Amino acid sequence: MTTVYLAADAPPIGTHVLVVGIGAYTHLNGGINPATNTRGLGQLTSPPISAKALIDWFLAPLHNPRPVAGFRNPVAPLASLEALIAAPQPISVSAPAGQEPAHEVTLDGATLQQVRDAFELWRTRLIAQPGNTGIFYFCGHGVSTGTQYALCQDLLRNEGVPWEMVFEVDGTLLSLGKEAPNCHVHFWIDACREVPAEILLTNQHPAPLRTSPLTNETVERSHSLLQATGAGRLAFAKENKTSRFTTALLKTLSGYAGSSKAGGPWQIDAFELANAVKELLKVENKSSERKQNSSFYDSGDGVPIIQLLGVPKVDLCLDLSPDAMREHGEIYLVPCDGASPVDVRPCIEGAYTKVVSKGVYNLGARSVTGHFQPARLTFEWVNPPFYDHIFEVAP
């Protein structure tokens, strides 16, 4: 267990976070004590980096009170952050001042027992106060047989029981529903969901991290499960980089999603987060041979996960076709708020790319020399995280 942050004055309602990143698997290929049959599984370079990036994002506003990207939720502020990272070298995190003064903390590894212990601590904090929010992030190896299983650092410790050091994700989430009164629980699982024949054939069902008594009524207020990839599919990362899914997650959380109600603050809820992550992965898929599509499920009456500092952002990309018309055309962007200026860009400069605020716009392409008929999109909904359009024009 490594408690990175515990709020000095526990907020009445808070957000409790558990981050687990597993890159170093002791008994897999390349591990310090590999098993005879490692089932083709090896070490991962991305999970420690991805998990650390997420921890840094959660803690950023506590290190720097100026408006920077990071976790903000005035209704349910960060109350605790528990983290485990299994990496070849121990990972240290700069823990902000909370119940303890600011200090450097070295994170524990993530064997199944360590994950269980950390989960138990996190769960106890979560259910202590009705209305709390819990976020559980896992990055590492995963498999699936309809429900998803996360593989811990000591997988294959006992070769006779190969899927022992594993926990079931769906069962863990469902179980919490019977113990967390009025709470909101979000699982972000950055792991593969391939179906290993061995599990299917042997009909093994690894247990959840905790099974709540079925005597309990389901008392949660909402839950969501955001998975990096679809059933039976793989999740990807570049060597020594933040994974695709976590990159999309962090970008979304930095303001590339969100809504506001009745003039209230801009906020991101579980559905908006999932939708933006899905769209960002789709953008990545355009240039990647390995396609990855996230998967999402939510239930209950959800509340926002974070509050934004301003209007959500959109990566806008407008272009003109055919190329021959570029030198004669310009692309314009008119926000429909009646206050913002018109933005005009000559097409000869290439595609018009810009980060704009979410909103309703009039967009168009025109030729001041009359070489082509104008094309326009009126009252266009430019929604995070990404908007692109090619104006096809004709003389």
Next chain:
Amino acid sequence: MKTLEVSLDYVSSDLAMRSPKSLELGASTPFPFRVVDAHGGALAEGAVNSRQSTRVEFDDPLNNDVLFVRLVWPTGRATTQMVDYSGSQGAAVNFTDEMVGEDAWAKWAAPRVPYARVPMSSSRSEGRVDRGDAVDRFGNVWLRLWTHTASGWALVDGMPRSSSESNAKARQMDLQLGPGSHLLQVGGAQMPWVFVSLPGNGPCRVYLTPNPAADAMNLPLKLVVTSFRPEAETLVEFLSRDALRAADSIGRFGPVAMKLLQGKVEDAVSAIAGAYYLLRVGRWRETPIEWFDNLYNWFPWSADAALIRCVVTLRKGLNTQDDTLRALEQLRQSVDRGVPLFEEAHRVQVEAHTLLRGLLFPSSAEADSSDRYLAPAQPDKFKPLIDKCQAFAAARAWTGPSFSYFGGVPDQPSSQKTRGAPPSLSCMGSGDTGQTMISLSDVLLTETSTPAARDRRPTPRRRKRQPSVTYLKDL
């Protein structure tokens, strides 16, 4: 306080949604809408259908002169219109489906078919629906129909079709199905063998078109199914896409969900849709338990009703071993009654079998759980049931709001995605029904084609006769 009257003129879509033998306009499809400012901040939301305009009242803290209304389709596609409030606190807006560039018969399906991302705006001329390539590419896709009987699953002899429609982009067939559970099986060289649950005991329409959103998760061919229950189907369509906010707008429109469940005597399928919605959004707690009991008891053919009752039992909490046995019996019924109708059943089934498995077959970490006394004496008796549920979860396919899964025969869901010619029944260990193959071209030529169309159509190729297989290109 501002007011807005939102009306919908989707009459041509509603007309296309009529069941084949109905002369009257059926129920109208509701769509959610949101009133937003220029930055997309929401000021009000609601739902509207062609029969009934909706009036919303809302505060606009910045008193904007201009606001926008976004009408959202289940696919996420939306139409945006500007509303001018200059010098006024009240306004009205009307949405029409005239921009939906489909044949009249196909308009009902347009809001449910994903689209290549061409923005649609009611105020621009290029807002036509563009849905990619022609359906002929999938000509060799085959279809067959299964029905659940007291002795298990059986192939239906041909498609009990009453009519068909086709154009370059899509094929459509109207079926008349008997009571009970039905599965349409579809497969081909590019299309993995997939089962799609069809609503029984009445007319049912299936629309097939290339899926512009095809990817690793979405099948290359999109199937849209209706049993002419627009309210219920729109509700489960939004649920299947995890668009809970939109589903909530629909669910509160009436409020539809309670109405659907209350009216279960008249229409079990709509009641089931309403029950799934209440389970999903957490409003099952406010629903009288007797309603779920009635759904379960009055519709002994419905796998969904049994599954819904099982999960309500589990959510309420088990107190005795009898409660556990009751939940297990409800889960067993959900499997014995055939397959559920709606995609939402996959999620509910995972909840049921995951919780029950932990009780029946605890791991060493779970063995000292305080609820051990709830476990039945012979848990192994229930292992095949739990394994079967797990198999359905592993074989889950996504075709929209219909319950779907991969496999060769209905009783053997498979996580493997098999493509190619229809599986031979003898190879699969299922008895030969002795029924004849009916090519859809045969049916089409004799039932619906004009002589001119027949002349243009190539002579249908006679394939080796295989029971009850129909080819898409012949539709």
